[in-house]
Amino acid sequence: MNHLESTLSWFTLGFVSILCGFVFKSRVYKLLPFFAAYSYELLVSTIVVWATYEHAGFDSLTSYYVYWASILINAAVRSLVIVELCRYGLRAYRGIWALVWRLLAVLSIVLILRAVMDAWGQPDKIAIYGATLDRDLALASIVILASLLIIRNYYGLDLEPLQKAIAFGICFFSAVDVIGNSILRSLYKGYLFNWFVADQNALWPALKTELTFVNDLWSTVHLFSFMFAIGVWCYALRKPLPAPAEAPVLLPAEVYRELSPEINLRLATYNNRLVELLKP
Amino acid sequence: MTNPNLVKNLAETLTGVLGWFLVSRDKSSSTAEPSSLSPLCEALPSAKHYVYFPQVRQALSAADTNYLMERAPAQVAILALRERRAVVRQFLKGLREDFSNLSRMGRIIASMSPEVSRQQETERLMLGLKFQILYVFVQLRLFSGSLPIEHLEHLTGLVGRLATRMDAAMAKISALSAGQIPGNVGA
Numbered sequence: 001m002n003h004l005e006s007t008l009s010w011f012t013l014g015f016v017s018i019l020c021g022f023v024f025k026s027r028v029y030k031l032l033p034f035f036a037a038y039s040y041e042l043l044v045s046t047i048v049v050w051a052t053y054e055h056a057g058f059d060s061l062t063s064y065y066v067y068w069a070s071i072l073i074n075a076a077v078r079s080l081v082i083v084e085l086c087r088y089g090l091r092a093y094r095g096i097w098a099l100v101w102r103l104l105a106v107l108s109i110v111l112i113l114r115a116v117m118d119a120w121g122q123p124d125k126i127a128i129y130g131a132t133l134d135r136d137l138a139l140a141s142i143v144i145l146a147s148l149l150i151i152r153n154y155y156g157l158d159l160e161p162l163q164k165a166i167a168f169g170i171c172f173f174s175a176v177d178v179i180g181n182s183i184l185r186s187l188y189k190g191y192l193f194n195w196f197v198a199d200q201n202a203l204w205p206a207l208k209t210e211l212t213f214v215n216d217l218w219s220t221v222h223l224f225s226f227m228f229a230i231g232v233w234c235y236a237l238r239k240p241l242p243a244p245a246e247a248p249v250l251l252p253a254e255v256y257r258e259l260s261p262e263i264n265l266r267l268a269t270y271n272n273r274l275v276e277l278l279k280p
Numbered sequence: 281m282t283n284p285n286l287v288k289n290l291a292e293t294l295t296g297v298l299g300w301f302l303v304s305r306d307k308s309s310s311t312a313e314p315s316s317l318s319p320l321c322e323a324l325p326s327a328k329h330y331v332y333f334p335q336v337r338q339a340l341s342a343a344d345t346n347y348l349m350e351r352a353p354a355q356v357a358i359l360a361l362r363e364r365r366a367v368v369r370q371f372l373k374g375l376r377e378d379f380s381n382l383s384r385m386g387r388i389i390a391s392m393s394p395e396v397s398r399q400q401e402t403e404r405l406m407l408g409l410k411f412q413i414l415y416v417f418v419q420l421r422l423f424s425g426s427l428p429i430e431h432l433e434h435l436t437g438l439v440g441r442l443a444t445r446m447d448a449a450m451a452k453i454s455a456l457s458a459g460q461i462p463g464n465v466g467a
Contacts, residue, residue, distance in 0.1 A: 093391050093392070094394045094395075095390060095391070095393040095394050095395050095396030096390065096391050096396060098395075098396065099396050099398055099401060154387060154405075155387050155388075155390065155391040156384070156387060156388060156391065157391060248392065250392050250393060250394045251389065251392045251393055251394075253393060253394050253395045255389060255392075255393065256389055256390060256393035256395065256396065256397075257395075259386075259389055260386060260389065260390065260397065260400045260404075261400065263382060263383075263385065263386040263389075263404070264386070264400060264403050264404050264407060266382060267379065267382060267383060267386075267404065267407040267408070267411070268407055270375075270379050270382075270411060271407060271410050271411050271414055274411065274414035274415065274417075274418055275414060277418050277421075278414065278417055278418060278421065
């Protein structure tokens with residue numbers, strides 16, 4: 001581990017610790033238990049990875065496996081946070097929720113299946129698997145969060161500032177991960193591929209410098225984006241959390257049943273008239 | 281009627297029509313009283329713009345066009361025709377506002393309903409997309425000068441009838457949900 005990586009690891013540990021402090025102080029676990037769990041999981045995983053680097057050595061096989069395992073565990077827990085954001089506040093609007101959760105569930109299943117199938121087709125190397133899965137899961141996170149925000153905006157149901165900040169943070173470092181992992185994967189599968197092939201060990205000394213440079217660069221970008229996201233979350237948590245919103249009182253079901261077809265009919269008539277206008 | 285008078289009258293008419301649009305928008309935003317029904321009231325599809333159609337039609341009538349072309353100097357006539365197109369564009373914008381208010385009301389009712397039909401929601405989404413596309417085409421035709429102004433009358437007649445019916449519908453909702461609508465839909 002070089003000086004830069006060591007410094008970044010310390011900074012990451014510091015940022016994650018501050019986040020956990022805010023989460024504990026604001027009692028976020030009462031409002032968003034999965035986000036609280038994610039924060040603590042990040043702290044544990046950062047400590048475990050750092051401790052592994054210290055004890056087993058940065059370039060050891062153990063560190064390699066522990067690093068990629070922590071990346072995938074983080075992605076899995078992050079998925080739970082996204083599920084929580086989807087449910088938050090929207091569940092009280094029973095009609096919309098019944099429609100939206102199915103849509104988001106189908107979208108999630110499709111994206112996760114795509115991620116698995118994409119990883120399945122890769123050469124049998126954990127780094128390539130990891131980069132592919134992490135990239136596709138990050139992409140899935142962005143797509144699902146964007147869909148959620150579009151749906152909420154469409155129905156005029158805004159997210160609260162903390163939830164918005166969490167969604168923005170996840171989207172930001174997921175976007176960086178998508179770009180970074182795409183480049184990393186193409187390099188692993190391209191001219192660095194011989195590094196993963198035992199028969200090509202004669203080339204390893206020549207590739208080691210290149211590989212170290214690529215990994216260092218990617219780690220730096222990844223950690224900076226990650227710390228930026230944590231900074232956004234800490235900023236959102238600086239104030240005490242507002243009281244949970246009261247559940248909305250819904251209209252009688254017959255209002256929708258009566259008015260919705262009527263409104264659609266009228267909207268269709270508008271369109272028909274516009275079509276008439278366009279006729280020569 | 282002399283040319284300067286003609287130009288003056290035209291200018292006054294157009295200013296009046298444009299003023300009406302602006303005032304009607306200001307009124308719509310400033311006279312809304314906050315109440316527990318505000319989310320629904322804000323979305324009231326009151327179709328504000330159609331009521332000014334007689335003035336718009338007067339300003340855009342074929343007789344006026346012919347008179348203008350015959351009597352006014354060419355430059356003045358061209359300027360006046362351009363201004364008339366601008367008025368119609370404003371009017372179309374108003375119609376789009378009415379459409380989006382109606383659509384928004386549909387979405388608010390859906391969000392406040394315990395049951396929602398997937399078919400209805402999909403249909404409304406598609407109608408909104410279709411309207412946006414058609415609106416762009418109408419704008420393009422208007423911009424190119426190939427849209428007969430008289431056709432707009434059919435559209436505005438529709439909007440007027442719609443306003444009456446939807447206002448009645450909203451009164452019904454208000455009666456059904458008296459005291460039940462939260463102040464903030466986006467909870």
